Amino acid sequence: MRTIVAKLGFKPLLLALAVCSLSAQTGLTPVYAASTDMDTPSPSHEAAGVPTSETGEYIVKLREGSAKQTTKLRSMTKGAVYTEQTDQHMLIRLDGRTDAEVLNSLAADPQVEYIEPNMRMYATSTIDDTYYSEQWGLGQIQAPEAWEEVTGDAQVTVAVIDTGVDYSHPDLKGRVNTANDYDYVNKDKDAKDDEGHGTHVAGIIAAQLNAQGIAGVAGNSSVKILPLKVLDAEGEGDLYDVASAIMDAADLGADVINLSLGAELGDNQKKAPQTLVDAITYAMKKGALVVAAAGNESSNADRFVPASIAGVVTVSAIDSDRTLADFSNYGSSVDIAAPGVDIISTYPGGRYVHASGTSQATPFVSGVAALLKTKESDLTVKELTDRLLATATDLGKTGRDSLYGYGLVNAYRAVQADSSDSELPEEPVSVKSVKADRSKLSLSPNHTGTITLTATMTDGKKAAVDAKDVEWKTNNKKIAVVENGVVTATGIGKTSITAAYQGKTVSIPVEIVLTKLAASKTSLTMKPDGEATVQLTATFGDKTQTVLSPDEIEWTTQDKDIAVVQDGLITAKNIGSTYIVASYAGKSVKIRVSVSITKLVASASKLLLKPDESAPVEITAFYGEDQEVVTSEVEWKTTDARVAVYKDGEIVAKGFGSTTITASYRGKSVRISIDTRLKQLQADETRLSLQVNQTVTPVLKATYSDGSSEQIEDGISWTSSNEKVAAVAKSGEITTKAKGTATIAAQYGGKSVRISLTVKE
Structure with missing residues (x-):
């Protein structure tokens, strides 16, 4: 059998409790699970005090005997979207714009007991590829010895409220109640695990005791897992689904409810969510023992829910040396400890992995509780709780302590004891x-x-x-x-x-304390004599941010010749670069100031001209976001002055050809291409037939590079290939002299055209 080993740490299965008012959000930190006890409901008619929901959803608790349809219609007319409803709860969604109006309306409804935000929840484990095959935890809690003592065959149901369970796993065959399973994420009757966390938890409780795989804490006792899937493939869910699953588990007859999930309350949140408190109270009244993980934050579990809710059996994690796991939460909320490091269990796809976390410690306690219930089915929740705590193996300081509670859960001692000796020792109350x-x-x-x-x-x-x-x-x-x-x-x-x-x-x-000092700009490119302002924002340890007044800040410059600063106003002086330093409460931030041209731009990068034509040009210097026209201050150079030159703000074409004129200013240059070439030279006729002593003057047309054309008469060079047959004057006038043929050629602007001439008598 191949064992795939992974370390499922108690990854933040987070109840993202948004603790905030309608006007300012101060939510709680998404982490694992936790909170303080909440014994009284929150005020139900102070809508302004309802925390803002990070999900946009709110749970509305209805009073006993209320007209649910009336309340539903009232909320919908105010812009709420009705989502779900149970006998005593409604789940509504708000769009953010109408939150205050809807919540105030509902808070004023005498049929509404309280309103609170729905919250996100997440799965809690970390996977690590290390191979390890022994189930050391069973020996630590004396599970094998307990199996020999348990002879009862009462059917016990353990609800695993988690990511679902892979009920097709060979080691869970016959152990999973698939008739009543439910997927609250996808709203269907198939709670198949698509993340792995819930299957791992279920295996620790009830994997079959046989010749293969692993053994669950319950051994061969008649224990069934009721999978209620509230977390998706990413290990995320919300408070409404968790609370619903807890109550449904109780209604379906669950004897034990395993909660390897939770959340940490925010700084301003004083109480556990009333919806969660009500659900757990309901389940306990129905006879279900609720077991919850302390959390994996190496922190005080008193700030986590459901760990700190009254009546919940809260579990911390130990390693094989019986010392508190380095990740485990602690505190006065911890009731009992259980193995939680490198725990091998079932995993989707018929696999086995190792995992660490209070997520893994919790099902050890749930498994012992289930084993005990199969022997003594009439135990009440209080009796079951007392038995687990009274028979725990004391660890750490004598008596109850903040690390291990009453000690390490002990299956053997629990099933050996009876109700007469399972009461917790009395202590003077102080x-x-x-x-x-x-x-x-x-x-x-x-x-x-x-x-x-x-x-x-x-x-x-x-x-x-x-x-x-x-x-x-x-x-x-x-x-x-x-x-x-x-x-x-x-x-x-x-x-x-x-x-x-x-x-x-x-x-x-x-x-x-100031944790961060940030400038609105950390780099400036400026022109000489230019000005710019910089704003500083201070972030403090409570994550609040404040825009500082310039006079609260100490300003210095590293080079006053380049830039100076006064009360946040920076003035550039000369070309170069320096730093402006802003200091406040022991922290500093530097703003780089570069007084330099970032680019030089000409109004035209290419000009097509005719000889003797001119075109205006403008040169602009850019300094970051600033710019200025610097045409008169530019140094001009041309590669061929016979073609074109710069003069008085214009490019002047001198002759035919192409050249480049370069404009330079403060170390930057820009080039302008000048094209004055003749594109084509044409004659009105390229073949002539004349008589002797006849004259004719051809008409020539020049086409320039800019596409324009004109008839030309001056500047043309004329030649005849046979002066005896025909002569050509400088003006282009052709005079025939004798019978024969000749070629008259005209040249202009580097182009030529030929005219074939035939002279007859």
Whole structure:
């Protein structure tokens, strides 16, 4: 059997929660998953406070017994596009222009409980080509020993809400419920995996225990996977579909719901999305245990959802040495740990790959929960949760800690215990720790930011702390001050805010730093005495941008003979190049100033003239975007003065031929081609028959290079091939003398024409 190994890291399966008002977007950072607990619904009648949706979609929660059709029609008349609807939710799409009007109208509807933005979600794993075939995780959680203890045959369903499942994989044969699967992405009844993440998760839970492939945590127990596809081939989905899938899974009788996905809340987002909280609460009330990944950001899981939502069993990842994986999130939201590094499992196309991430740790816990339910099918969600946590193998500090929660999930201990001894040990309830809603606060000068605290009690519960009950201090008032959690930037630099509550202290670094200084132009080409202005934009650590006033900036020039600067106004002096340096808050930007001609242009690059004709010409010098006429200052040269010369603003043709006149100015040149050549010389007759002593004067026509023609009389050179037969005067008059033949030739402007003459008696 060939094993294809890859490392599926916990790639940001992102709930892109846009935390913003209708007027200014301050959204959350797309990453894996996370948030803070949300126990109360958000205000439902303050449309101006509804965050702006990055998808243009909004979830409208209807009150119990509301007239859904009335609300639907009201939203549609205001410009909303109705998308989907369940018993208690509507999904609408807005075009951006009517957002405020529609949301205000809906917020005022007594049948609407709350409104919040739909969000993007993404799959979470990284693939790495390393070969490794042992399932070390099963031994760590004592799964083989647990299989010997489980004799129950109760049917247990684990909903895998993910990218779908490849139910045709040989190691998942008979393990996937394809009668009730659903694809929320494509809106059909086929939740086939086209990304791989969901199949990997499903295999960890329920791959068959047989002589080939791998074994799932559930062993030979009667466990079925219910695949609900909410993420597409790119690993992306949205909050509405995830919440819908959670509730549908509960309605379909799922005992365990596996969520290897999530998102991080933005700086200004204080609560988890109510839609997600409601869905999880609904599922738990229906008897489904919800297991979620802590996330892979090496960060605090308290800022991720669904990891931090109350009641969810949140899982961090360990490696084979039983230490926290370097990518794993941590924090007071973590309840339990599980293997999450180099985990081999099923993959679409009958393959097997290795993966790493809290995405992989989560199904270990879901698998143990399913195994336990097959033995004791009447366990409630609370009893099941308590059993998992109480029987975990303690890691790290004694008792619960922020890295491993209650410890490493232990399948053997879980199935050996019973309800009488599975309760968690009681602890005196007090403040265990306080956490700020942000690990760092970045501001721009004169702006404010708010810090809120959450207290984690020794019993694991969390509570928001009133800012008035906190002792706030700043280490440097010249940089930032704080009052009741509101921090105001007073200068530029770094400091920290200290918050103390009931003997627990947390320090939050505050920085008002310039991260980038950018000039509106970094290169200028100017003409002498020309002027140009440059505008500077400062980007601060909070990603806000400010256009600086010129008097806030220190301006210097490297060569005052070439260019000078005052309050952002640059004046060119002489030909050459230099740099203008603009400095602000410790950062500088250079603007290259080139006082030089970029090109010299003539009003005509080619002239077709007749001798003695003239044509005006104008020379323009270009300095970047500036230009000036410099005809009178140009140095002129001609390659043949007999053909044409420059005089008093005109090109004067002197004779027949072609030449080039070059105009030079300040190191730049432009050439003008002059063509005065005769294109053709024609006689009115090229054959003549005359009598002796008869005279005739031929008429000649000259055609010039410009296409014009004229009859000519002067400047022609006439010759006769036989003066005894016929003579020709300078005027072109032909006089016959004797019987015979002769050829009369006329030359003009380098061209000639011949006239054949026959003389008769």
